[in-house]
Amino acid sequence: MDVRVCCYVLSVALGLVSAQNSYTIPDVRIEVLQPKGFRVSIPDGPGLALFVFQGNLNRKIDRDAVGSLKGEVLRPTNGRWVYEDANTQLRVGDVINYYVFVSVNRKGYLKDNLSYTVQAVEDRTGSSPKPVGCLPTVTTIRGGNACSGQIIFEDDFSSLKDTWQIEQYIPVSSHPEYPFVSYQRLPDDPVVYVSNGNLHITPKIQQRMSDFTNESIYLGNLDLFSGCTSRAEECYRQASGPDILPPVVSGRITSAGFAFKYGAVTIRAKLPQGDWLYPEILLEPFLKKYGSSNYASGVIKIATALGNRDLRVGLDEYGNKVLYGGPIMDVKCRMQLLSRKLMDNSLWGDDFHEYGLTWTPQYISLSVDGEQWARVDATGGLRTRFPNTCTHLPRMLLEKGTRIAPFDDYFYITLGVAAGGITEFPDDSYTGGGQPKPWRNSGRKGMLSFWEDLPHWGTTWTQPELLVDYIKVVAL
Known part of the structure; x- marks a missing residue:
């Protein structure tokens, strides 16, 4: 579904209310990645069912407009609602102007007039260096490193782990x-x-x-x-x-x-x-x-x-x-x-x-x-x-x-x-x-x-x- 249509539908069907009412959208985290891309996220919470991001790079965005940077997140990942853009090249001094929309308990909430100025570019993987003796592999882990022959995921179901x-x-x-x-x-x-x-x-x-x-x-x-x-x-x-x-x-x-x-x-x-x-x-x-x-x-x-x-x-x-x-x-x-x-x-x-x-x-x-x-x-x-x-x-x-x-x-x-x-x-x-x-x-x-x-x-x-x-x- 087009994100703009999604926002309009939810605004009408769920009743768009301001962020100062019964629910306040938490602070938005933006991370700039290497060699390009960025990640936007908010923490998960009870009743949260949708997270929408709309933004423009180095130009303003209206609250009812579709941005050149946009994403619709349907479910949380590891306790956060995460939208990741893997293709946008950002440099120090660039400004992302944006708004976010969320659905919580069948009500819509909007937070607009937001901006983020790139201060530094962070490591895309966020992972530690590979250990000595690590053999090269074509396998990659999202957010981590792997070595050839390494067990990168395992569960014997002695309990239901938080991984699931x-x-x-x-x-x-x-x-x-x-x-x-x-x-x-x-x-x-x-x-x-x-x-x-x-x-x-x-x-x-x-x-x-x-x-x-x-x-x-x-x-x-x-x-x-x-x-x-x-x-x-x-x-x-x-x-x-x-x-x-x-x-x-x-x-x-x-x-x-x-x-x-x-x-x-x-x-x-x-x-x-x-x-x-x-x-x-x-x-x-x-x-x-x-x-x-x-x-x-x-x-x-x-x-x-x-x-x-x-x-x-x-x-x-x-x-x-x-x-x-x-x-x-x-x-x-x-x-x-x-x-x-x-x-x-x-x-x-x-x-x-x-x-x-x-x-x-x-x-x-x-x-x-x-x-x-x-x-x-x-x-x-x-x-x-x-x-x-x-x-x-x-x-x-x-x-x-x-x-x-x-x-x-x-x-x-x-x-x-x-x-x-x-x-x-x-x-x-x-x-x-x-x-x-x-x-x-x-x-x-x-x-x-x-x-x-x-x-x-x-x-x-x-x-x-x-x-x-x-x-x-x-x-x-």
Whole structure:
């Protein structure tokens, strides 16, 4: 969304009030970076759901104008709302004139007539020198250094560390997959927790939650503003007609304090089983610069297997026996190209497996239990152990010169469970009992049709959890 439109919409819908009322925008921190760029941030606070920055370099800016320097931040990072411009060259004496806008508890607040004069230029990384004996690596850490072979991120889930942010928001139709869930932090009946050395992410039915008293998913509302981690439009939903509330409550965590470029990721996990469920074991771009469409989002799937024990379109099998991964692309070719089957009639959700992804400037390779099964080159070529009918990667990702998108930015880790949606399950598919998929991916009433089929799919959710034993990222 254009930032000016965003500000106008929020000003009208939420009621723009001055910074002297019930909430005062905290002091804005601006840091100038080397060799170019700058970073703007404010501390996180209760109910804060959006941070917008608008500025001009060495010229004034009006409070209702769009600046040449602009950014919209949808969620905090490591306790602060951070906008980073990586391209503007600043020199001592330059002046940034700017205003900021925030949304707090569904109200808009503006702070304008602000300026910052560049006094000094700081180190872009803010990191200490590399230790003696550190071998060079193509791996980089946002805000830090790495050495070849070094473990740069690791968690055995003996506890839920502050490194992870538990998400709380409602995906909207612009989401690449538009799953039929809301991600929530539930203090009394959590969907995200650690137990017996494993991370548990357990989807549940919204209508059955003990604290859900807002009439029903047909007529009620879902207010997640308190603790919401996304933009305002994803913090509240009012049911209306076929636009019901998301029928599934699930969990999602992100490595908010850690992002990297290039490395080897290993995750030992047990995937969820249950009709129309799927795990989210992802790398997502830190700056979200690729776009939000399914083919251009830049998201990398480390591993996923659809929750249905049996799922077919004609004679083709898509259920929990088939493993998928790699950059997001057209669903039909993804399922034909990047897939690996278990040959002993077992399911990926029957036991723990070690899923690996190696991400280099030249390629992304996928492995399971130490065996590589697919590889995507930076120029779009693909190698796989299995025959396929797609010979290239159609509509794959937003091009950056001659290289596909996930090869030129920092990425963070996401773990979660989703249900339904508009991309993961092929239309005209049916379960092992011959039960057809109850919605169409392009259908206006997809979420409603999914919910009304609860008597069929609800009984299959006997093991809906994603269990994660450990995760490790190693510099190349």
